[in-house]
Amino acid sequence: MLLSSCSSGSSTGPSGAAPLQEVSGTLTIGSPSAQAQSIGRKPTFVSPSTGHAAVFIDGAATSAGSTTSCVAAAGSGTGCTISWSAQLTVPASHVFAVETDTGTNAPANTVLSEGAASYTVVAGSTNTLATMSLNGVVKQATFTVSGCSGVTPNSLCNGTVALAAAAGNVISYAGTTVVPTTGNSPSSGNVFDNGAVTFVSTTPASGVATGTAQTTGPNVFSTYAANTLTVSGVNTTGIYTYQVTCASGATGTFGITVGGAATPSLAVTTAELGALTPAVTYPTGGITVIGTAPLFSCTAGGISNASGTLPVN
Numbered sequence: 001m002l003l004s005s006c007s008s009g010s011s012t013g014p015s016g017a018a019p020l021q022e023v024s025g026t027l028t029i030g031s032p033s034a035q036a037q038s039i040g041r042k043p044t045f046v047s048p049s050t051g052h053a054a055v056f057i058d059g060a061a062t063s064a065g066s067t068t069s070c071v072a073a074a075g076s077g078t079g080c081t082i083s084w085s086a087q088l089t090v091p092a093s094h095v096f097a098v099e100t101d102t103g104t105n106a107p108a109n110t111v112l113s114e115g116a117a118s119y120t121v122v123a124g125s126t127n128t129l130a131t132m133s134l135n136g137v138v139k140q141a142t143f144t145v146s147g148c149s150g151v152t153p154n155s156l157c158n159g160t161v162a163l164a165a166a167a168g169n170v171i172s173y174a175g176t177t178v179v180p181t182t183g184n185s186p187s188s189g190n191v192f193d194n195g196a197v198t199f200v201s202t203t204p205a206s207g208v209a210t211g212t213a214q215t216t217g218p219n220v221f222s223t224y225a226a227n228t229l230t231v232s233g234v235n236t237t238g239i240y241t242y243q244v245t246c247a248s249g250a251t252g253t254f255g256i257t258v259g260g261a262a263t264p265s266l267a268v269t270t271a272e273l274g275a276l277t278p279a280v281t282y283p284t285g286g287i288t289v290i291g292t293a294p295l296f297s298c299t300a301g302g303i304s305n306a307s308g309t310l311p312v313n
Contacts, residue, residue, distance in 0.1 A: 018089035023121055027055050029070070029100065029134075030079030045136035045234075047112045049167030050078035051103020052280070056272050057086050058094050063276060068103055090123040098134065099268040101280045102167050109280045110166045111137050114193045116267035135193035136171035136234070138261050139283045140164040142290045150302035155246045156210070157296055157305050162239045163197060163231065166283050168290070170238035195263035196232040197287065199242060199256050206252035206298050210243045230260070246298035255295050258287040 030046055054066035065084025078100075088094055097116040102108055115134035121127055141161050148157040164170045173190050201208045208227045221233040222240055231240050244256070264282055273280040296305045 018092045019123075020087050021090045021123060022085065023088045023090060024083070024085035025127070027065070027082040027084060027096075027098065028079070029053055029082070029098075045113050045134055045165070045171050045173075046078050046100065047136070047165055047167055047169040048078055049102055049105045049165075049169055050080070050100045050112055051105045052109070052276075053080055053082060053098065053100045054268075054276055054280075055082055055084050056097045056268055057084075057088065059097075059269070059272075060086070061271070061275055063272070066276065070100070070103070088121060090121050093118050093120045096129075096132070097267045097272075098132065099273065099280065100134065105167060107166055109278050111268075111273065111280060111282045112165045112167060112169075113137060114265060114267040116265075133190075135191055135265065135267075136165050137194050137264075137283055138163045138171055138192040138197060139166040139288060140168060140290050141197070141258050141287050143256075143293050145294050145305050148303055148305055150299075150304055152246075152248075152301040155298075155301055155303040157244050157294070157303055158241065159243075159294065160239050160241055161199070163192075164238070164290075171234055172238035173234040173236055190234050191232065192234065192261060193265050193267070194261045194283070196230050196260050197258065198260040199229040199231075199258060201227055201244070201254050202257050203252060203254035205247060206250045206254040207244055207246040207296055207303065208254075209256060210245050244296055244303070246296075246301050246303045249301045250298045251300055253295055253297050255293065258289060261287055 029050070050070045052066065052068050053070055054063040057064045064086040065082045067080050067082045070078045070080035095116055095118050098114065099111055100113045102110045102112060113134040113136045115132050117132045119127075119129045141163055143159060143161050145157055145159040149155060162170050171192065199209050204227055209229045210224070221235045222229060222231045224230070229242055242256075270282065273282060294305050296303055
């Protein structure tokens, strides 16, 4: 997301305080120019399903500007420009918070990504502000099983899970700061806006998710501890590996419970989203599993898989 602004010459304000000025500018969402990429992170997740976007400044109750003219562009997600204006103290640092949502696309008026960053606005000049990255809001999981080996004691099934936003577009990272940031980092672009996603066996006595954490060089995108596989960072594909195994000698079935993704960054608050016209909502209620999810079967410690329903918490 690229921002620019300019300020007027007139001002008012309390004695000794930075003056208030009418500041206006544009905010462009989409892939930046090659020059912009060389001086900062480029946006990570801009869903092709984006139909609306808005910018809020310093937690104001209403947006400084919004647009419904977001249009998908091949190779660059969705591009659009927001014209905004606000009464701001100048010169001073201000927090710009941005949300993108589906607009009239399905599911309507649902947040797809958010981000926030502080920028210093200087009077009497055109301000070109550094690029901000947006974090995708994960809502959907789609599983595949690539293969199983039913021979004990190394009885394993391997597969992948794709993590996507509410409109079904996989969330991937396209920036240069690829080391994931723990927790909610409003402008990093390399985490999920609503927090890490966890995968846990439904029946540990039958089988468990094992510690196949995904790393690329020094970059850790998933970790494993106590039968819990946690995806905490966004990689460049949006697809993550997992592995399950039967408990020693066990006979029975088990699936994987998908959890987490329940701590929004609140870069744009619920009240701010509700003040938009029409009101926009943040996805809640956990992760939705799309399609047929795997149910694994163990016989005397040997594993196979069959179609089944994946419990979701």
